Amino acid sequence: MLTYWKLHKFPILMVLGSMAFYYIFGYQLVREDFIRLITLVAALFFFLFKLMQLERWNFTFLLVAGIAFRAIFLFSTPNLSQDFYRFIWDGQLMLNGVNPYLFTPNELLSQLDASFPNKELLHQSMGSLSAKHYSNYPPLNQLLFTVAAFLGFGSIKGGIVALRLLILLADVGVLWFGKKILQQNNLSPHLIFWYFLNPLIIIELTGNLHFEGVMFFLFITSIYLLQKQQPIFAGLIYAMAILLKLVPLLFLPLFLPFLGLKKSAVFYASIAVSCVLLFLPFYTEDFAANYSKTIALWFSNFEFNASIYNTAEYVATTYFDAKPWLFIKTYGKIIPLLTIGIALGLLIFKRMKSIGGLLTGMLILMTGYYFITSTVHPWYLVFPIGLCLFTTYRFPLLWSATVFLSYYTYSQPDFKEYLPLLVVEYILVFGYMTYEILKNRNKTFHFR
Known part of the structure; x- marks a missing residue:
């Protein structure tokens, strides 16, 4: 044990330091405290970088560290998102035999009797926006919500722990199968730890219970x-x-x-x-209409941490006197068409016949979609982070750090975005992505 300490002293201290920061994140941080949030994120990413430098071949050490980081959050209540209240609400509905796609929480609140646990608290805590819309979570999500509600025995805290364990097991599954795919394609298996130890992955998935x-x-x-x-x-x-x-x-x-x-x-x-x-x-007859209506809202009603959309909106409202609420509805109709156009454009590349080519194509499509859409929450970057590890590109790893700048919005009483910070976020991402495109232009669709 003493020998191991001498050989791994600094990495162990970094793991302990990270655990302390994750504890603060999970139990003491409020999302309005932007300075503290961004300082913790910066420290955690620094420790990630150093751990990958010093211990990237030590699979057991990094596995234990990743599980320990997640275990810190086990009994904490998510503090950067309130979506989990809707998860538990939908799960409780399913346990009571109610289809969550047919009624909004506002419609159901007065109809649910006292046997529905914590109905008032869940309804109030999920937020007015969620409460007035039908559920937008697909069926398998609903099944997992039901499992968590069942295992939680009607307790919100119990439901949180159950949701967290499901997400933790999935992360271990990503590590297992990601490592296998990397090995099968002669890539360094340690790359998967850039996902498993990534602070965004740990904070937004295990911490904030996104699926x-x-x-x-x-x-x-x-x-x-x-x-x-x-x-x-x-x-x-x-x-x-x-x-x-x-x-x-x-x-x-x-x-x-x-x-x-x-x-x-x-x-x-x-x-x-x-x-x-x-x-x-x-x-049911109403299911398709309710579900499609809710999904359509994400293209035409919401905006957060956008890049190209914010630029287009600024130009349209400043120079063409467009109304913001009308502009987003028009823009929302264009997003699916542009996304289909990117997908069709990718199909002309014959070299997309290898796993490397396929996953690179997916990364391009996913990145293109997030650049043009009007809403990019930090947890949306899970896919680009994971995909990039099987390609020659790493800009999503930088994005996983800079995206936390978007949380400045929640420190403002009116939740108004501060565009200069978003400019910093996207200049860094666009700049590094451009550098990688130029560097890898002759091997875009191959493993490195």
């Missing part, structure tokens, strides 16, 4: 199964990723050049059948 990490676990498992020539099972798992979050729908066209026509048909058929079967328990 993008569970989605990425299912996605990466599907990619692994495709490499193992199992398109039917891969399609089933991929469908589960879609029905957890809809993001993987974006990537479906890109599998065609990678798999070829025959395997693609099997893969797509497996996805389609699995999605239909998993959606069936929720289907």
Whole structure:
């Protein structure tokens, strides 16, 4: 033990320091305290960088460190997001036999009896915006919410712990299958720790209970199964990723050049059948209308931490006297068309037949979508962070740090964004991305 301490003294001290910072993050921080938040983030990213320098080949050490960082949050209440209240609400509805897609919380509040645990607190805490809309979380998400509500025995704290354990297990799954894919393609297996130890991943997933990490676990498992020539099972798992979050729908066209026509048909058929079967328990005449209406809101009503959208809105409102509330609705109709255009453009690259080419294409598509959309919450970057590790690009790792600048918005009483900070965030990201494009222009669709 003494010898191990002498050999790993500084990394151990960094892990202990990180644990202390994660404790402050989980139990003492309020999101309005921007200076403290950004200072903690800067320190945690510094420790990540040093740990990867000193211990990147020490798998056991980094695995234990990553689990310890997550365990710190186990009994904390998320302090950067209130979405988990809606998760528990939807889970409790499912336990009571109520379809969460058919009624808004506002409609249901007066109808629920005293047997519905913490109904007033959950309704109030989820926020007025969430309470007046139908649930936008796909069926597999609802199943996990139900499991957490069941395991929580009606307690909000119990539900939080259950949600957290599900997310933690998914992160370990990402580590396991990500490492395997890296090894199968002659890449350094330690790269997966840039995901597993990334402060954004730990804070936004384990800390704030967002399910993008569970989605990425299912996605990466599907990619692994495709490499193992199992398109039917891969399609089933991929469908589960879609029905957890809809993001993987974006990537479906890109599998065609990678798999070829025959395997693609099997893969797509497996996805389609699995999605239909998993959606069936929720289907009613009102389901499609309510769900599509809620999803459409994300394209045409909300804005947060946008790059190109903020620029376009500034030009339109300053020089063309456009009304902001009308501009976002018009812009929201263009986003899907631009995203489809990027996907179709990627299909012309014949070199997207390797795993490296496929995942690079996905990274380009995902990045393009986030650059043009009007809403980019920090936890949305889970996919780019994970994808980039299988490519020659690393700019999402920089973005995972700079995106925390967007939390300045919550330190303002009117939640007004401070555009100069967003300019700093995106100049750094765009600049480093441009540098990497120029550096890697001759090997864009190959593993390094």
